[in-house]
Amino acid sequence: MSKQEQHWEKSKGLLMMTLAIWFVFSIGIFLFGAEMNEVTGPFGYPLTYWFTCQGSLGIFVILIFWFANRQEKIDEEFGFSERGDD
């Protein structure tokens, strides 16, 4: 496999992982919204309510930064990162 193909395989792997986490917190947990809301979540809010106010939203922010860092590492590993800094 060429260097470029390997790079793309790894990038696809990272994409799948990112989308899996995204799926859980944007869709998956809301399949059980009613049941989860019986549980007390962080700061004492009902759990599903907390996810819709803060939880899912905050997780998405962290997820994007995590994804960006991982992708940068992959690019560096194969020598595909851009020269110069932002």
Place this chain on the structure above:
Amino acid sequence: MIKGNFIDNLPKVYGIYTGGFLGFIIIMSIAEQMGMTAKTIGICFVAFTVAIYAIIGYLSRTAQADAYYVAGRQVPTVFNGMATAADWMSGASFVAMAGGIYFKGYGYMALLVGWTGGYVLVASLLAPYLRKFGCYTVPDFIGTRYGGNLSRFMAVVVLTVASFTYVTAQINATGTIASVALDIPFQYAVYVGLISILLCSMLGGMRGVTWTQVAQYIVLIIAYLLPVFWISNKMGAGFFPHFMLADEVSRIAELEAQFGFVKNSAENLKEVPKGLAGITKAHSAVNATPWAFISLALAMMMGTASLPHVMMRYFTTPSVKAARKSVGWSLFFIFLLYSSAPMLATLSKLSLIDPSLPTGIIGKSIAEVQSIDWYQNWNQANLMFVSDFNGNGTLELNEFFMGGKAVVLATPEIAGLPYVISGLVAAGGMAAAMSTADGLILAIANAISHDVYYKIIDPKAETAKRLVVARVLLVVIGFAGATIAALEIQGILGSVIWAFDFAMSGLFFPLVLGVWWKRANKEGAIAGMFLGLVSGAAYLVWVRTGGSGFLGITQLTFGIFGSAVSLVAMVVVSLMTQAPNAATQKMVDEVRVPAGKSILGKQH
């Protein structure tokens, strides 16, 4: 005071600007103490902020295509994040979101999840790859990746339909705020709003819009957060509301159980002015089916990833790496406002319905409520209404009605905050609506001037001529939007959600598969865009004219149907026709690695 390159001095410039704005708020509050009228304060806030944006717009003027279309590709990540957040958060987010949460609870919260979750798709599927491509507009990517004028033109059509639906709502919101703050009739206020919008974008294009959007973000976030924190502290609910309102949320649930949700008869409801609603849904309980919630969230997420005015913000970063990080910063800045909206809704609701609070009105006598100053003000503004349906002389939960906008606009006054806060909120709403309108008008005008005029009609046009065409289009589209807004056809939020559905119907799969599926070809993309948009629009018309719909897809989520048709059409037609040629396949390979030259040159 400031030496050297503007870009290197950004933190300093906007630091001084933020300090100046805070100073202005303090001066206004002193002026209020000294007897300045509420009306004058409102005018000062709106006029002062709009004047600042106009100055920034003037200073950003340019005669270069690169600066006009993509701000010279030198906007640093954090500032691009702020600009995107302002671009993204519309007048509707600012004025209506807390109200939506207040009235509809869980079912509405799907929008919060959708409008943030979509950024994960933007960051992972699209933004960095489109940045590597080096395009000026979204149709520029479609046209170059798939080839041919027809595919480029189809992309312009989808972009125009989606963005135009959205922009009328924003000009409408700008007009509403200008009409209230400046006390002029709405028909004129719409054009005052439009001129303010054009002042930001006319001379500097994307460069002007970028630097005004950063300034607008700073105003709108201060205007949203300051009242939320202030009210929370004043009510004794906690000094950091986001972490401390659990007791208030459970108190609301307790009161809901105590009062019960009494259903009003149709005859009684006729008395209630149009657009006002009562509290009929639980605040924190799950009141929607999983599919109703998930389908709305999904439609908004895919729509987010297809809206061109957001995507084009990531064309302005210096590198691919910066584009990825910038999406994270965008969502962070959006998160600051979105996570505060439910807190504002909670504080607003509790302060009105809890009889044990001094501001609570439920359980008081109707005559007493009608004599409260703020009730009279907002009743006059057609945003509040009470009526004694059961004739017992006391106000019940089902006898109190409010407009969605009142949650943001009236809560500071109800909580007893000084009027300067209301002026600040007006300036924030104006900033939110203006920044989104600018991004949208620019997206449409750029697509038509660059993709239709330059790429299709006259590829030999000089830069100067191209930029004249771009600016004329900007004004024409702005006026068209304002004229439609002045007719006041739809409510603000209905048309905003439709824009997401139109965008995802026509553009989501052609964009994503353009990067992630090499086999996707021109014929497939054209079929995907055309059939997606047409079937989505047809579904909307069908449901609006009494059709029953299927699979629980409503007029708010018709994009799910449209994009499914688009996906099937694109895959089937692509596989039935010839694979893209070797040059195109190589181009896709190059898009997938950040290093190396962009596909399209610096000047194209």
